Amino acid sequence: MKILEGKTAIITGGSRGIGKGIAEVFAAHGANVAFTYSSSAEAANALAAELNATGVTAKAYQSNAADFDQCETLVKQVLEDFGSVDVLINNAGITKDNLLMRMSEEDFDKVIEVNLKSVFNMTKAIQRTFLKQRSGSIINMSSVVGVKGNAGQANYAASKAGIIGFSKSVALELGSRSIRCNVIAPGFIETEMTAKLDPDTVQGWRNAIPLKRGGQPEDIANACVFLASDLSAYITGQVMNVDGGMLT
Ligand code: NAP
Helix, strand or coil: CCCCCCCEEEECCCCCHHHHHHHHHHHHCCCEEEEEECCCHHHHHHHHHHHHCCCCCEEEEECCCCCHHHHHHHHHHHHHHHCCCCEEEECCCCCCCECHHHCCHHHHHHHHHHHHHHHHHHHHHHHHHHHHHCCEEEEEECCHHHHHCCCCEHHHHHHHHHHHHHHHHHHHHHHHHCEEEEEEEECCECCHHHHCCCHHHHHHHHHHCCCCCCECHHHHHHHHHHHHCHHHCCCCCCEEEECCCCCC
């Protein structure tokens, strides 16, 4: 039997990058996958079709994770479509980088809303379901930047550090009902976004990583499989760095 067979996961921001990698790896391990996107409808629907062809049930939903009401509606719809939910992965995130001197209030607020408020929105929306079934695994995507900070990313670092405090609190509140909440802190993961960067700069980053390579979406997805599955049944409130040794 596949390790996630019979489980249904909601993944926010599944249309590309890390979220897409998680959706693909989860489907390969037998999970049914409901994933969201913001605007990439074509890519999202193509991914849903690709996953359905593998024999699991998958569906793409346009839903703004920063919007409380849209998250409530989304979870209701997923429950109607899939019958149950076992895993929530809060992966959707954005950057609006600038030195503090030049960072606008709007760019600070936007990053906090999409990266941090979204985690509150989705956790609130799924909470009743998980409490009723007395089980559930919540996985929140932070970043090495949330653990150690980064010049030019004060807004992003604040949002990612906030996710850690939020997740540890949820783990304490919901542990007695067998609901687990953990955090993954990815390092430098090579996605379409990083493919556009200057190759010499990217090679410099790779050389500085103890494992001498950037991470792939699958590296993050594999950690998510572990935290979603019953193999991690006694693990909650933890931050797992998946960064090739960057923070060592
Ligand atoms: P990405 O390639 O930019 O993909 C972001 C995903 O989030 C897309 O599916 C996007 O949908 C979706 N999204 C954006 N805003 C949304 C919103 N308001 N509501 C719902 N979905 C939304 O990003 P990534 O590199 O895969 O990163 C995924 C997560 O990992 C983020 O939380 C990021 O902070 C974190 N992370 C990434 C790295 C890295 O090196 N890549 C490192 C550490 C942490 P559309 O396609 O429709 O825009």
